[in-house]
Amino acid sequence: MLVVMKAQATPEEIQAVCDHIVQLGFRPHPLPGAQRTAIGITGNQGEVDRGNLESLSGVAEVIRVSKAYKLASRDVKEEDTVVRFAGAAIGGRDLTIVAGPCSIESREQAFAIAEQIAASGARFFRGGAYKPRTSPYAFQGLGLEALKIMAEIRDRFGLRIVTEALDSETLDLVAEWADVIQIGARNMQNFSLLKKAGRLRKPVLIKRGMSATMEEFLMAAEYVMSEGNYEVILCERGVRTFADHARNTLDLSIVPALQHVSHLPILVDPSHGTGRRDSVVPMARAAIAAGADGVMVEVHDHPEKALSDGPQSLYPAQFSTMVQELEQIAPVVGRSFPRAVPASASTEAE
Ligand code: PEP
Ligand code: MN
Numbered sequence: 001m002l003v004v005m006k007a008q009a010t011p012e013e014i015q016a017v018c019d020h021i022v023q024l025g026f027r028p029h030p031l032p033g034a035q036r037t038a039i040g041i042t043g044n045q046g047e048v049d050r051g052n053l054e055s056l057s058g059v060a061e062v063i064r065v066s067k068a069y070k071l072a073s074r075d076v077k078e079e080d081t082v083v084r085f086a087g088a089a090i091g092g093r094d095l096t097i098v099a100g101p102c103s104i105e106s107r108e109q110a111f112a113i114a115e116q117i118a119a120s121g122a123r124f125f126r127g128g129a130y131k132p133r134t135s136p137y138a139f140q141g142l143g144l145e146a147l148k149i150m151a152e153i154r155d156r157f158g159l160r161i162v163t164e165a166l167d168s169e170t171l172d173l174v175a176e177w178a179d180v181i182q183i184g185a186r187n188m189q190n191f192s193l194l195k196k197a198g199r200l201r202k203p204v205l206i207k208r209g210m211s212a213t214m215e216e217f218l219m220a221a222e223y224v225m226s227e228g229n230y231e232v233i234l235c236e237r238g239v240r241t242f243a244d245h246a247r248n249t250l251d252l253s254i255v256p257a258l259q260h261v262s263h264l265p266i267l268v269d270p271s272h273g274t275g276r277r278d279s280v281v282p283m284a285r286a287a288i289a290a291g292a293d294g295v296m297v298e299v300h301d302h303p304e305k306a307l308s309d310g311p312q313s314l315y316p317a318q319f320s321t322m323v324q325e326l327e328q329i330a331p332v333v334g335r336s337f338p339r340a341v342p343a344s345a346s347t348e349a350e
Contacts, residue, residue: 001041001048002076006060009037013058020056024048031077031230036060040076042226067261069218071225072232077263083203083231085160085179088123090203090233091265094338095330096294098124098162098267099319102309103131103139104146110153112301116316118157121323123338125150125159126296129174130166131308132186139307143170147177154179162205162296168196175200185209185237185272188220198227205233207269210240214254218262234258234266235296236287238273247275247312250283255290271298271312280314281322288329297322 003017014037018028021041026048029040041048050062067073082092090096099117104110104127114125129146131139142149150161160179165171171193174181180203187193188209197204204224208217221232236255238248250273258266268287270280284295300306300313314322327337 001044001050001053002063002065002070003039003041003053004060004063005037005039005058007036009058009060013056014039017053017056017059020053027226027228029071029225029228029230031071033077033079038076040065040071042070068215069222069262071230072218072221072262072264074261074263079263081230081232081263081265083233083265085203087158088160088338090124090180090267091293093334093336095288095326095335096124096265096267097122097323097326098126098294098296099299100126100162101128101300101306102271102298102313103128103307104142104149105139105307106142107149107152109301110146110149111156113299113316114153114157114159116301117299117319118159120316120320121327121337123158123160124162124180124296125153125157126162126182126298128308129163130170132164132166132184133308144173147173151177165193165197168193171196171200175202179203180205180233183207183220188212189216191223194220194223195227198224198229200229201231202229203231203233204229205235205267207235207237207272208239208251208254210238210248212239214257214261217254218258221262221264232264234262234264235269236266236273236292237269246273246279248273250274250287252283252286252290252292255287255292259291265293267294267296268292269296271296271309271314275312277303277312277314277318280312281318281325284322285325285329288326288335289333291333295326 021028026043131141162180164182165174241249270283303310303313
């Protein structure tokens with residue numbers, strides 16, 4: 001259910017409706033919009049008695065939300081969600097570039113890559129501290145040491161840090177050190193992890209599961225939002241198909257489909273989406289042309305020596321060219337491209 005407040009409703013009226021919802025034993029989710037505030041109701045098994053709600057002061061109407069996902073839906077919030085950081089944003093008019101190595105391998109490696117991607121215009125640095133590897137014998141990540149290296153990178157280059165929480169233990173550490181908590185494809189339906197991330201107040205980037213439908217993807221976001229964390233970013237990273245020319249099939253058609261039904265920002269990861277360095281830049285261009293809010297790509301200064309995902313990692317020079325190309329595409333699709341802002345000169349972007 002959704003309570004739509006009148007445009008002129010006061011904060012006290014909004015609070016009174018929230019209190020009433022709590023008294024009914026449900027959870028209110030006030031979602032301010034440009035025109036009016038809507039209050040999503042979750043926790044109800046069946047219909048909520050709308051009679052009482054409709055008669056409360058400041059209420060315009062009470063609507064039933066028929067979709068399985070509620071808080072992630074445009075029915076509940078019409079305007080696009082913009083996740084804001086000091087000096088950067090994900091969603092809105094400006095495109096976002098998240099770049100960095102698959103794994104943090106050493107301080108030298110991470111700093112060398114961060115310096116180059118910052119110089120090319122990225123505002124977000126990615127790097128795995130805890131890696132979900134298919135083989136238990138493969139490099140599992142440097143853990144806390146990697147988180148500390150990335151915190152230094154944030155201070156030095158003014159880059160915001162995106163890194164994956166693998167489980168409930170690592171979630172608290174990642175939340176402490178990172179700016180964005182990544183939930184990986186393999187964990188997209190780890191419901192207890194999603195709920196725990198929902199209880200934090202840090203943006204959460206959810207990667208699409210390898211065989212997840214759009215509804216399942218949005219339900220993962222709903223798990224986080226239902227706990228009161230509305231700063232969710234979706235990331236398409238390819239799904240498993242019969243195709244044998246690429247690691248995964250990057251499903252760019254989900255971008256407009258998601259934008260139709262959801263207000264959440266969506267990034268595209270063409271690195272995991274293709275698994276091939278030569279396909280990453282063309283698919284990054286296509287992602288922006290399709291309307292994505294940005295891309296997340298893997299970059300390595302020595303991909304041939306990388307401890308994970310070397311074959312899909314761009315060389316820094318390729319990354320730099322890619323950024324210039326995306327910058328040219330941006331205005332064609334009504335987007336702008338923020339240049340790197342020095343750490344000291346942080347301004348609130350849209
Ligand atoms: C990653 O981003 O390094 C990663 C492991 O991604 P995914 O969960 O999409 O496989
Ligand atoms: Mn990777």
